[in-house]
Amino acid sequence: MEAKTIAMSLASNRSLIFPTSPRSSFVPTSRFSRLPLKRACIGVDGFRGSALTRWNPIVPNRRRLVPVRATNSEGSSGLEKVKEYEEWDSWTAKFSGGANIPFLMLQLPQIILNAQNLLAGNNTALSAVPWLGMLTGLLGNLSLLSYFAKKREKEAAIVQTLGVISTHVVLSQLTMAGAMPLPFFVATSAVVTVGIILNALFYFGKLSATLWRLWEDFITVGGLCVLPQVMWSTFVPFVPNSILPGTTAFVIAVVAVFMARTGKLPEEGVKFVQSLSGWTATLMFMWMPVSQMWTNFLSADNIKGLSPITMLLSMMGNGLMLPRALFIRDLMWFTGSIWATLFYGYGNILCLYMSNCTSKLFFAASTIGLISWIGLALWRDSAAHGHNSPLRSLKELVFGS
Known part of the structure; x- marks a missing residue:
């Protein structure tokens, strides 16, 4: 009788131990797939497919993962999505x-x-x-x-x-x-x-956090100082040869970093200053094709000094980083990579072709290869994140999830 009572008690409180969920509460693939699974805490008893799990709030001070109820077909589909995500993450x-x-x-x-x-x-x-x-x-x-x-x-x-x-x-x-x-x-x-x-x-x-912050401040000031000076120097002699842009940017950068470190800026302003070093570096690389095309425009004969193979290698190097930047939803990285791929690599190949400095076959192969690669990256990314359209991946990249 006592055993029966205990069994009935456990049955009545079963939902507290293994809570069941309606079908609408299934965890969709897209919710957990935005973070690289290799960095996430997944798995019960070493089973990688158990990423379809959720937190049990009943158990205190213990990270217990409880599987979400699902039919065999839905569980299999979920595991396939996890596997596809991890494969593309690795690739x-x-x-x-x-x-x-x-x-x-x-x-x-x-x-x-x-x-x-x-x-x-x-x-x-x-x-x-x-x-x-x-x-x-x-x-x-x-x-x-x-x-x-x-x-x-x-x-x-x-x-x-x-x-x-x-x-x-x-x-x-x-x-x-x-x-x-x-x-x-x-x-x-x-x-x-x-x-x-x-x-x-x-x-x-x-490394201590203090030293790292000092290094970040240094590269932030350096980047903000160099970028406007490089942009200005591109158009010399059409503009006066001056160090004023770099000097002005240096003063602004020092003031901005000082205000961010002393708490004179709001939280949004501090985050903006912290992101400046990466963006200024990206903009420096983005300015390189602008400078090169400006040179090509001023002196068309100079384009003969460009090597088609060099431009192809540049396009390939930046293009190979596109899938990763898109996969982790890094807008800065993606912006710099796609810009360099299209304008520095492919843009100069186009200029070489229009100047009869490269063959039609080389230009056609470069064009087809570039379009195919970008299309593959968008298609595989949308599939890995469980989206029906590649546009969804681009939307998450620009505006967030």
Whole structure:
């Protein structure tokens, strides 16, 4: 009799232990799929498919996950969605890491050519390489390295690290040839060394929050100072050659950072200042195709100096990072990557084709490949997130979920 009473009591309170849910409370795939599953706490007894779970508020001080009731067919469909999400998560990370190959191939020919000229004593040939432009790119890589290290995007951080190192090698060659002033190179080397060490320590959790904030403030001020100066210099001699844009931006940046750190700005303003370093680095890279096309417009003959293979490698490197940026809904990363893919890589290929500097077959293959790749990225992303239309993915990217 006592056993029967206990059994009836358990049956009457069964909903407190294993609460059942109406069909409308099933957890849709899109709700948990916006965060990378490898970073989420999923699984009961090591079963990866148990991401269709929810929190049980009855059990205090214990993270107990209770499965949501579902039929076999719905459970199977949910597991397939989870598997598809995880597969695309893994592939996008691999694509992002694979961008190292075309980006490294972009710098290697220049490094080899510079070394050959240095060995031959032809130092004047290295004067054709603009050290100021290379320095701007290095600062952009360094800022983005900090951005991706903070987001724990390992593959993208490695891409930026290799960009910093390869560009620094080129600058060292220019310094040996006398094309870059030695004091500037020494200062640049110090910043690069400190930056790589601090980012590595931060990524592995070995850096204090105070030092990291100081580094973030430094790259924020540096980025805001360099960007307007580079934009202004593009249009010289149509505008006066002046350092006023950079100086003005430097003062504004210092004031903004000081107000953010001393609590003089509202929360929205503090977040805006914190995001400036990443956006200024992205805008610096976005300005590169504008500068190149402006040069092409002023002197059409200069376009013959562009290599179609170099532009193709640039398009491929930035294009390989598009799926990852879209997948994690990073608007800044996606904006910079799609801009560089379309305007720096493909845009210059189009200019080369219109100037009869490349073949029709090369242009057609580049066009078809680019369209196919972007279409594949949109299609697979929408499928991984359980959307019926790729436009839903773009909407979440721009406006959030």
